[in-house]
Amino acid sequence: MKEFNIAFLGFGNVGSGAYKIINENGNKIFKREGISIKVKKILVRDVTKKRSIDIDASLLTNNIKDILDDPEISLIAEFIGGENPAKEYILSALKNKKTIVTANKEVMARHWEELEKTARQNEVGLYYEASVAGGIPIIKVVRESLQGNNINEIMGIINGTTNYILTKMSEEGRSFESVLLEAQKLGYAEPDPTSDIEGYDAMFKLSILSTLAFHTRVRVNNIYREGITNITTEDITFGKELGFSIRLLAIAKKLGNKIEVRVHPTFIPTDHPLASVRNAYNAVFIKGDAVGNLMLYGRGAGDLPTGSAIVSDIVNACSNQSKHIYSTLYNGDWKPDEILFNDNWETEYFIRMTVKDQPGVLAKIAGIFGKFGVSIASVIQKGRNGNSTPLIFVTHKARELSIANAINEIKKEDVVIRVENVIRVEQ
Amino acid sequence: MKEFNIAFLGFGNVGSGAYKIINENGNKIFKREGISIKVKKILVRDVTKKRSIDIDASLLTNNIKDILDDPEISLIAEFIGGENPAKEYILSALKNKKTIVTANKEVMARHWEELEKTARQNEVGLYYEASVAGGIPIIKVVRESLQGNNINEIMGIINGTTNYILTKMSEEGRSFESVLLEAQKLGYAEPDPTSDIEGYDAMFKLSILSTLAFHTRVRVNNIYREGITNITTEDITFGKELGFSIRLLAIAKKLGNKIEVRVHPTFIPTDHPLASVRNAYNAVFIKGDAVGNLMLYGRGAGDLPTGSAIVSDIVNACSNQSKHIYSTLYNGDWKPDEILFNDNWETEYFIRMTVKDQPGVLAKIAGIFGKFGVSIASVIQKGRNGNSTPLIFVTHKARELSIANAINEIKKEDVVIRVENVIRVEQ
Numbered sequence: 001m002k003e004f005n006i007a008f009l010g011f012g013n014v015g016s017g018a019y020k021i022i023n024e025n026g027n028k029i030f031k032r033e034g035i036s037i038k039v040k041k042i043l044v045r046d047v048t049k050k051r052s053i054d055i056d057a058s059l060l061t062n063n064i065k066d067i068l069d070d071p072e073i074s075l076i077a078e079f080i081g082g083e084n085p086a087k088e089y090i091l092s093a094l095k096n097k098k099t100i101v102t103a104n105k106e107v108m109a110r111h112w113e114e115l116e117k118t119a120r121q122n123e124v125g126l127y128y129e130a131s132v133a134g135g136i137p138i139i140k141v142v143r144e145s146l147q148g149n150n151i152n153e154i155m156g157i158i159n160g161t162t163n164y165i166l167t168k169m170s171e172e173g174r175s176f177e178s179v180l181l182e183a184q185k186l187g188y189a190e191p192d193p194t195s196d197i198e199g200y201d202a203m204f205k206l207s208i209l210s211t212l213a214f215h216t217r218v219r220v221n222n223i224y225r226e227g228i229t230n231i232t233t234e235d236i237t238f239g240k241e242l243g244f245s246i247r248l249l250a251i252a253k254k255l256g257n258k259i260e261v262r263v264h265p266t267f268i269p270t271d272h273p274l275a276s277v278r279n280a281y282n283a284v285f286i287k288g289d290a291v292g293n294l295m296l297y298g299r300g301a302g303d304l305p306t307g308s309a310i311v312s313d314i315v316n317a318c319s320n321q322s323k324h325i326y327s328t329l330y331n332g333d334w335k336p337d338e339i340l341f342n343d344n345w346e347t348e349y350f351i352r353m354t355v356k357d358q359p360g361v362l363a364k365i366a367g368i369f370g371k372f373g374v375s376i377a378s379v380i381q382k383g384r385n386g387n388s389t390p391l392i393f394v395t396h397k398a399r400e401l402s403i404a405n406a407i408n409e410i411k412k413e414d415v416v417i418r419v420e421n422v423i424r425v426e427q
Numbered sequence: 428m429k430e431f432n433i434a435f436l437g438f439g440n441v442g443s444g445a446y447k448i449i450n451e452n453g454n455k456i457f458k459r460e461g462i463s464i465k466v467k468k469i470l471v472r473d474v475t476k477k478r479s480i481d482i483d484a485s486l487l488t489n490n491i492k493d494i495l496d497d498p499e500i501s502l503i504a505e506f507i508g509g510e511n512p513a514k515e516y517i518l519s520a521l522k523n524k525k526t527i528v529t530a531n532k533e534v535m536a537r538h539w540e541e542l543e544k545t546a547r548q549n550e551v552g553l554y555y556e557a558s559v560a561g562g563i564p565i566i567k568v569v570r571e572s573l574q575g576n577n578i579n580e581i582m583g584i585i586n587g588t589t590n591y592i593l594t595k596m597s598e599e600g601r602s603f604e605s606v607l608l609e610a611q612k613l614g615y616a617e618p619d620p621t622s623d624i625e626g627y628d629a630m631f632k633l634s635i636l637s638t639l640a641f642h643t644r645v646r647v648n649n650i651y652r653e654g655i656t657n658i659t660t661e662d663i664t665f666g667k668e669l670g671f672s673i674r675l676l677a678i679a680k681k682l683g684n685k686i687e688v689r690v691h692p693t694f695i696p697t698d699h700p701l702a703s704v705r706n707a708y709n710a711v712f713i714k715g716d717a718v719g720n721l722m723l724y725g726r727g728a729g730d731l732p733t734g735s736a737i738v739s740d741i742v743n744a745c746s747n748q749s750k751h752i753y754s755t756l757y758n759g760d761w762k763p764d765e766i767l768f769n770d771n772w773e774t775e776y777f778i779r780m781t782v783k784d785q786p787g788v789l790a791k792i793a794g795i796f797g798k799f800g801v802s803i804a805s806v807i808q809k810g811r812n813g814n815s816t817p818l819i820f821v822t823h824k825a826r827e828l829s830i831a832n833a834i835n836e837i838k839k840e841d842v843v844i845r846v847e848n849v850i851r852v853e854q
Contacts, residue, residue: 017717021575021576021717022575025575025576025577025716025717028577028642029574029575032574032642033574129572135717135718135719135721136721137568137572137573140567140568140571140572141564141567141568141572144567144571144739144743145556145564145567145568145736145739146564146735146739147456147459147460147738147739147742148448148449148452148456148734148735148738148739148742149452149735150452150455215455215459271703273703273724276698276700276703281720288735289452289731290444290448290452290562290731290732290734290735290738291562291725291726291731291732291735292562292725292726292729292731292732293708293724293725293726294562294563294723294724294725294726295722295723295724295725296721296722296723296724297700297720297721297722297723297724298718298719298720298721298722299718299719299720299721302719304716304717304718304719305717305718305719307575307717308573308575308576308715308717308718309572311574311575311717312571312572312573312574312575315574315575316571
């Protein structure tokens with residue numbers, strides 16, 4: 001039985017989840033795998049702080065050097081989160097020939113090349129299953145189960161906080177602000193919720209997923225990002241009437257050498273598999289040329305689900321020691337200059353406006369859409385609110401730029417009081 | 428770049444799917460993985476038969492010895508299907524130190540111990556991703572992503588034919604016979620559909636899945652099996668009214684050292700993730716103590732989806748050559764005599780009967796349920812068909828045996844014309 005000493009960086013939610021799993025299920029796991037794993041050191045900010053789980057004080061240190069310089073430690077699992085100092089710690093660990101298991105989406109998304117290169121040079125592993133979609137093993141599935149496929153499309157619900165908020169808004173008819181406040185009280189949303197509700201968290205994860213799936217580097221700044229703060233109950237109500245559910249989707253599509261990558265609120269048909277993903281659940285929907293449609297669904301956050309991914313990486317890293325498996329970035333299909341990132345993508349659009357309640361308005365606005373080559377699939381115009389009335393269009397497939405130009409011209413019309421929202425639709 | 432010569436046994440649907448993928452995407456895959464794979468020989472019954480895909484005639488042989496005795500061939504992928512002669516070929520191949528990739532659920536379900544033992548003794552690999560749920564990488568996920576979990580429950584839609592039939596019956600109000608006939612014409616059901624509609628196919632797959640998930644040997648004869656031939660449109664209609672969708676589920680549950688494994692038609696709530704699985708799609712829903720609920724959804728059959736699983740196994744087998752990963756059967760958690768297979772399980776039941784339309788019937792039947800400790804959750808009694816009327820009960824959780832005993836006594840009552848169906852309900 002091979003023995004491995006490992007260290008944790010950080011001991012918050014995810015770290016203590018992984019520790020619990022190793023404590024409770026470790027003996028069985030290790031027996032099956034023929035290995036033995038011992039957590040030898042844990043880096044924490046405050047070694048005297050009272051912990052929610054019982055832990056031998058001698059394991060704790062606040063000095064990273066105790067870990068980096070310990071030749072017995074062959075693997076480090078990082079759960080500090082955020083870019084700094086996590087990136088420096090990871091890089092130093094790789095240089096000291098220690099395999100890395102990380103849950104850090106931001107560091108992976110921003111510094112993939114440098115980390116992978118350093119790992120290869122030092123012949124150690126770099127594992128990051130927990131960085132995307134918590135307990136859902138999407139990284140391993142893309143890397144080691146879909147090798148035979150050209151993956152052409154990914155649509156993911158990869159941020160649980162926003163999915164929780166949108167589910168509550170949809171099912172209980174409540175406002176964004178009210179649900180956010182509740183989510184913060186329940187601990188589902190951070191005191192500063194920006195990273196979730198503005199789509200940064202999903203953007204980091206999409207960068208990792210699409211880089212892996214398309215075998216080429218998709219950087220954070222290649223991704224269009226729009227959060228959910230402008231979604232109202234009116235949008236949701238009219239969307240339902242049209243057969244749509246709202247989700248914050250992370251979308252990556254490849255067509256020839258063109259890639260589009262975007263995170264934004266999206267209407268999907270209510271019978272789409274992703275529409276059944278409620279509350280804080282995550283799901284990733286993939287289209288491959290061989291496998292067809294594939295979806296993985298599960299818990300995208302939480303101590304034990306994310307801990308499950310961490311422990312899986314640790315066990316695989318120790319078992320694979322003789323042959324670490326890397327992402328395929330450095331022997332990818334394309335050279336960077338062969339790729340075109342396309343932000344004038346083609347999709348369908350839900351456009352909600354408030355117009356004056358007078359004859360000829362519909363014809364005038366439809367005329368402007370027509371002028372920009374935007375064809376209309378359905379319209380809702382009803383109710384009389386006195387002087388104004390809501391008017392909703394759903395378009396056939398149109399270009400992002402055509403829609404933007406049409407909206408600009410529509411806004412100039414006297415009969416148009418406000419263009420309330422534009423929400424993309426994916427079928 | 429390491430070079431591998433491989434052989435195929437069989438060249439039907441799955442074999443030609445795998446061949447197509449290797450032909451079309453092989454160069455990219457192999458470049459990324461740093462390996463080179465060549466199909467050197469293909470065993471077919473008739474070497475002169477016209478094939479749907481273009482293939483060099485010199486690759487074809489009808490003599491298994493040309494493959495087993497070729498020292499250059501290090502891996503054999505088997506798609507013959509059925510127990511014999513596939514099992515003998517696989518065993519001989521392993522003894523000749525050739526790694527096996529198989530799609531053969533029956534051989535794995537029936538002969539796992541012998542195959543795994545022979546593979547270990549000969550230090551070659553045994554891969555069987557394609558044996559369960561086609562393109563869905565459920566074997567690898569259970570084996571290499573959920574190691575940290577005690578898996579306590581699996582519920583799977585793992586037979587596409589029956590799911591197609593039940594979907595059509597539910598959505599179009601058509602009879603089992605009519606939809607089966609259509610499915611046979613479309614090639615979704617075999618000319619002899621027994622293996623699918625009577626649940627044998629799902630039973631083999633459940634044996635593999637539960638053996639793997641519970642780290643103990645679950646044999647075919649441990650599994651309760653019931654097909655879908657008795658499901659009627661009446662069952663489906665009343666089920667809908669109660670908020671249920673019907674599926675043929677493969678269920679495995681572990682409680683302490685008790686295991687229950689069963690394949691039968693099942694009502695599930697319409698908002699259960701498995702209820703969104705329509706037509707020929709498959710899905711596997713797993714509960715782990717760390718990961719929580721996890722579901723994988725995709726195509727469970729077809730040349731390219733199953734080919735995707737085959738190619739993934741081939742690539743992994745060649746890449747892992749230095750360290751093959753086996754199932755954990757031989758270092759499992761339990762000794763066989765520590766396990767109790769429980770067939771007196773506890774679940775909820777939908778019971779549909781036709782009774783005489785006269786006062787006191789409901790009280791009488793409810794009384795019998797009460798006598799056997801079966802508590803009723805809901806009842807539907809309505810319509811007057813002259814002398815007879817349908818009467819439907821849904822029970823709270825009850826034991827299989829209590830239900831059987833209650834039904835036996837109910838059948839003896841004069842007021843009961845027929846007990847039409849008993850369908851288990853899972854929440």
